[in-house]
Amino acid sequence: MAAYQNGLLIIGAGGMGLAIARRLGAGQRVIIADYSEAVLNSAANTLRNDGHEIETQTVDVSDYESVEKLAKFASGKSRLQTVVNTAGISPAMGTARQVYEVDLLGTANVIDAFLEVMPSGSSLTSIASIAGHMMQKAISPELEKHLATCPREQLLTHEAIDLEGSTAMAYGIAKWGNVVRVQAAVRKGQEHGVRLNTVSPGVIKTAMVRKELESAAGDQIRHMIKESPVSRAGCSDDIAALVAFLSSPEASFIDGADFVIDGGFSAASRFRE
Structure with missing residues (x-):
């Protein structure tokens, strides 16, 4: 296989990452990365059984050196055309500190490391959440600027970021x-010719959400499904379809955008009486 075949890297090998790899992987050198070797091996075996040639790497997105190592590995294996970061933990999966380290700092680490190695014309998509939109009004302009622009080494030092606080608050922020x-x-x-976008899913029935359904937030999640104009939860393939578009030449004019994909829940809630 040619050293500089177009490459696809999926960070986070759970249900969403697996669906995206399956949707985009044909004809590309596919690399999947995850913190859990068990999750990584399960996803790799599934994709290999579908005929994909897969390489795997363990990564801790909260550790910049680990992410930088992954970036060097992936860019050395292929022309890294598409990177999709699905790595994250939900409020029921860890402490507030862990949520901030993985979901917030992890995304900053991926952006910083991969913009240094991705070629012109490539695409980096990060998976956010409508939880961020629901939290937005509670975030001050000063905190928002900190989240957007401060050096990654200082990202978790803001006084409004309570590393020992609410996991739900941590997740939304x-x-x-x-x-x-x-x-x-x-x-x-722009300097590197790389487009960056985010996708903000609503309730997607991955293993993560199934865990949340068993937590104190379960009733709220069931309510969100019930109140969505598209009266179902989403599935990983719904997200994969959107990411496939954002990663394609057809989306070459889309940069710095966030796409809410939640069955209409946010729109329907905005003007509810």
């Missing part, structure tokens, strides 16, 4: 931080 961090990075992306 982190996910809005993903959106504005990507928006603030488009000028640097």
Whole structure:
């Protein structure tokens, strides 16, 4: 296989990452990365059984050196045309500190490391959440600017970021931080010819959401599904279809955008009496 075949890197090998790899992987050198070797091996075996040639790497997105190592590995294996960062944990999966480290700092680490190695014409898509949009009004302009622009080493030092606080609050702040961090990075992306966008899913029935359904937030999530104009939860393939478009030449004029994909829940809630 040619050393500089077009490459696809998926960070986060859970259900969403697996669906995106399956949707985009044909004809590309596919690399998947995850913190969990078990999740990584399961996803790799599934994709290999579908006929894809897969390489795997473990990564801790909260550790810049680990992300930088992944960036060097992936860019050395291919012309890294598409990077999709799905890595994240939900409020039920860890502490507030862990949510901030993985979901917020992790995204900043990926942006900083991969803009240094991705070629002109490539695409970097980060998965955020409508939880960020729901939290936006509670985020001050000063905190928002910090989330968007401060050096990654200082990202978790703001007084409004309580590393010992509410995991739900941490998740919402982190996910809005993903959106504005990507928006603030488009000028640097311009220097390298890389487009950056975010996708903000609503309730997508991945293993992560199934875990949330068993938590204290379960009733709220069921309410969101019930109140959505598209009266179902989403599936990973819904997200994969949007990411495929954003990663394609047809989306070459789309940069620094955030796409809410939530079955209409946010729109229907905005003007509810």
